[in-house]
Amino acid sequence: MADQHIHYQSVRQMSDALHANEISAAELADAHFKRIADLDGRVGSYLAVTPDLGHEQAASAQSAIDSGNAGPLTGVPMQLKDNMATRGVTTTCASLMLEHFVPPYDATVTSALANAGAVLLGKGNMDEFAMGSSTETSAYKPTRNPWDLDRVPGGSSGGPAASVAGGLAPYSLGSDTGGSIRQPASFCGIVGLKPTYGLVSRYGLIAFASSLDQIGPLTRTVEDAALVMNAIAGPDVNDSTSISRPAIDYTIGLKDGVKGLRIGVVPEYFGEGIDPEVARLTREAIKQLEELGAEVSEVSLPNSKAALAVYYVLSPSECSANLARYDGVKYGFSTPDAPNMMAALEATRDGGFGIEVKRRIMMGTYALSSGYYDAYYKKAQQVRTLIRREFDAAFEKVDVLITPTTPTTAFKLGEIQDPVVMHANDVCTVPANIAGIPGISIPCGTIDGLPVGLQLLGAHLSEATLLRAAYAYEQATPWHTQHPAN
Amino acid sequence: MTEQPKRLTEDEVRRVATLCRIGLSDEEIEHLRDDMAGLIAEVSVLQSIDTSGVEPTGHAVEEVHSVMRDDTARPALTVADVLLNAPRREGDYFRVPAVMDNGQS
Numbered sequence: 027m028a029d030q031h032i033h034y035q036s037v038r039q040m041s042d043a044l045h046a047n048e049i050s051a052a053e054l055a056d057a058h059f060k061r062i063a064d065l066d067g068r069v070g071s072y073l074a075v076t077p078d079l080g081h082e083q084a085a086s087a088q089s090a091i092d093s094g095n096a097g098p099l100t101g102v103p104m105q106l107k108d109n110m111a112t113r114g115v116t117t118t119c120a121s122l123m124l125e126h127f128v129p130p131y132d133a134t135v136t137s138a139l140a141n142a143g144a145v146l147l148g149k150g151n152m153d154e155f156a157m158g159s160s161t162e163t164s165a166y167k168p169t170r171n172p173w174d175l176d177r178v179p180g181g182s183s184g185g186p187a188a189s190v191a192g193g194l195a196p197y198s199l200g201s202d203t204g205g206s207i208r209q210p211a212s213f214c215g216i217v218g219l220k221p222t223y224g225l226v227s228r229y230g231l232i233a234f235a236s237s238l239d240q241i242g243p244l245t246r247t248v249e250d251a252a253l254v255m256n257a258i259a260g261p262d263v264n265d266s267t268s269i270s271r272p273a274i275d276y277t278i279g280l281k282d283g284v285k286g287l288r289i290g291v292v293p294e295y296f297g298e299g300i301d302p303e304v305a306r307l308t309r310e311a312i313k314q315l316e317e318l319g320a321e322v323s324e325v326s327l328p329n330s331k332a333a334l335a336v337y338y339v340l341s342p343s344e345c346s347a348n349l350a351r352y353d354g355v356k357y358g359f360s361t362p363d364a365p366n367m368m369a370a371l372e373a374t375r376d377g378g379f380g381i382e383v384k385r386r387i388m389m390g391t392y393a394l395s396s397g398y399y400d401a402y403y404k405k406a407q408q409v410r411t412l413i414r415r416e417f418d419a420a421f422e423k424v425d426v427l428i429t430p431t432t433p434t435t436a437f438k439l440g441e442i443q444d445p446v447v448m449h450a451n452d453v454c455t456v457p458a459n460i461a462g463i464p465g466i467s468i469p470c471g472t473i474d475g476l477p478v479g480l481q482l483l484g485a486h487l488s489e490a491t492l493l494r495a496a497y498a499y500e501q502a503t504p505w506h507t508q509h510p511a512n
Numbered sequence: 513m514t515e516q517p518k519r520l521t522e523d524e525v526r527r528v529a530t531l532c533r534i535g536l537s538d539e540e541i542e543h544l545r546d547d548m549a550g551l552i553a554e555v556s557v558l559q560s561i562d563t564s565g566v567e568p569t570g571h572a573v574e575e576v577h578s579v580m581r582d583d584t585a586r587p588a589l590t591v592a593d594v595l596l597n598a599p600r601r602e603g604d605y606f607r608v609p610a611v612m613d614n615g616q617s
Contacts, residue, residue, distance in 0.1 A: 130593035237571040357597030372535030407568030462572030
């Protein structure tokens with residue numbers, strides 16, 4: 027493998043090179059740590075870099091490779107979004123509230139990847155507590171889009187997406203509550219998979235909105251997403267919402283093609299607010315899949331229009347409950363010398379949370395408060411039922427729905443100030459979280475040099491189908507071979 | 513477009529801030545009067561949807577149900593680990609501000 031391009035190789039290619047002894051795990055880790063040191067000052071995709079742990083893990087990975095006990099992820103470096111607990115490594119959620127928080131245990135995904143031989147490079151930047159669509163709400167620094175440093179990488183998994191797109195990590199794990207894996211994957215021209223709710227354990231994921239949160243991979247190829255899913259999907263006794271279904275191999279059937287696959291095109295996702303060029307590229311991708319043998323028909327999902335409103339009631343409500351735990355007593359930011367508990371709580375939560383987090387806690391508290399509960403929270407849960415039923419009916423007729431991932435390409439840092447305008451970024455991604463279904467974003471072209479994402483949605487636990495369709499499209503197009511300059 | 517959303521009153525914002533224990537500055541409260549009005553207007557579309565007789569959905573995946581484990585002891589975090597991140601402690605305890613009597617005892 028050509029050394030100067032090592033950082034844009036796929037996980038599969040790096041793994042093959044490790045197994046063929048063309049490179050050692052330590053060399054591969056060092057190549058990444060060097061690139062992070064050289065470039066991340068400009069991109070800002072890492073909140074912490076972990077060379078000590080990384081080198082330790084690379085050494086054990088090398089032993090496993092040398093003794094023939096290695097799997098496809100063994101010795102391949104990776105990053106974790108900074109809302110996933112890493113024992114002994116600060117986990118800040120990009121918030122001042124957790125600036126010095128060192129988890130006493132690993133998240134299930136952290137230990138799953140460690141057991142698979144992964145080498146941790148560091149922790150990815152994000153919107154504070156995963157609340158945002160641009161990574162600008164990080165309390166520490168913004169992350170920049172490697173395709174254009176004046177633009178945002180999307181969010182909330184902006185650090186993971188920028189790292190993977192910029193060759194600063196072979197893959198990363200993000201979390202997706204309303205689009206936080208798929209939207210940044212789209213903005214950065216990579217693959218982002220949000221699995222079915224409950225498929226990947228959330229033990230050790232710092233909670234935002236518990237009925238919506240899900241962990242998934244950000245990768246440069248579809249096959250890599252399947253490889254990472256093999257390591258992280260499966261039941262977990264430590265997560266009471268994990269689906270008790272045995273783990274499966276997501277690479278089986280990956281290359282079987284899309285002949286006869288029923289694809290639904292949803293007109294509601296091509297309407298007002300969608301950049302006509304984004305709509306055009308999405309339709310071209312659908313045409314390409316049709317040429318590859320898929321059967322395309324139109325499916326209407328009228329209630330999808332209400333999904334954004336449902337999301338912006340349910341997610342703040344759940345966040346206001348989840349973030350009640352930050353009391354300055356057990357861990358986290360704390361203001362000393364308050365005269366009593368009430369004053370201590372108010373000062374701690376005022377000082378520890380940024381404005382976007384405060385706004386969402388406030389909105390959620392309002393929606394759950396006496397006199398408003400039925401009008402907002404209960405109503406949103408009822409509309410959620412209608413949206414879910416509508417998807418269920420659609421998946422009786424088709425296997426996969428295809429939509430744009432985002433209404434536009436990446437916008438400039440500072441360009442969007444109004445929170446309601448920022449929320450419109452999530453309009454195509456939120457319905458999957460509301461319905462608990464899986465969704466994947468893959469690159470489908472560029473507009474003025476900026477990547478555009480194609481979203482594929484499927485029924486519960488249809489990840490293998492989504493990956494197969496995504497793989498067929500990816501292999502028929504050049505987009506996954508294109509990377510930002512340097 | 514619909515009309516400009518009506519600003520919340522200062523008292524309404526303060527009431528919510530007290531409920532969620534965030535000590536906001538006067539400036540933040542001023543901003544939130546507008547921001548929250550915008551957020552409430554954003555979700556008002558829900559009111560126009562007929563949901564009579566529709567059951568609410570808590571989470572959307574049938575396969576998810578509570579996982580029970582055997583009621584047997586298993587390893588837990590050590591006291592040292594639990595107290596590792598404590599902002600203030602006394603011995604093996606978390607130290608908390610006075611809760612009763614507003615600290616006036």
